[in-house]
Amino acid sequence: MDYTTIATLLFPDSSSTIAASGLLVLRLTMSIAFIRHGWPKIRNLSTWAKAMNTPTILCGLSAYSMWLGGIALLPGFLTGPASLAILVSMAYAVILEISKGFPFIAPDPFQIPQGDYAGPMGVGDPPSWEKALLYVVMAAILICCGGGALSLDNEILKPILLGLVS
Structure with missing residues (x-):
């Protein structure tokens, strides 16, 4: 697999102004929601794990994927992987x-x-x-469409990865 294919998969093109604006709103909304969902779970991990009747290690992975995924979504940094982590947690x-x-x-x-x-x-x-389920769908949209034109992915990471091609 070459760098161009990797860049296309990691940072899909969504160049129209409407698409970029919509992805920005979606990304920021999910970011705020998951920073707010993840942090209390991290702070009260054993209580949450007991209430969920789920092993603490799984709850820890879930809580950190929410919190760190939310932080990454804020500037649109590695939007696809961050969204995938959130998607897995929400699918569970x-x-x-x-x-x-x-x-x-x-x-x-x-x-x-x-x-x-x-x-x-x-x-x-x-x-x-x-x-x-709505969070699963929202994360899937960000995985498929990327962080949008107004993201670190599009502004910095994709050009760097594509620069490796030349």
Whole structure:
């Protein structure tokens, strides 16, 4: 495999202004979400692992993939690999939630009679795998489309990799 093929796979072209803007918004939104999702899990790793009934090492890998992946997405640095790490973590969440019998979309909390739902952490939204699946789809889009024109991938990394060809 040559450097041009590697550059194309790692940093797909999405040059239109609308595509670049859309990818920037998607990337920044996911970045903020996963920095915020990952950090509390890192800080409370054993508690989270116990609540998830999952080995601490897997929860650690997941938490760090969320947090570090979110940090990498902010400037668009290695967007594809960062998104893949997040995708794997969220795909595992989907599998866990499906295996527990949770529905794809939970009933709207406003349609549940007062006092009829209290989850493991108290009253809140009923569980579902909808949000985790949406994150899988968002990560897949970034893997397929790259970080966009307004990313370190496109501005610095791709030119460096392509420069190795010449």
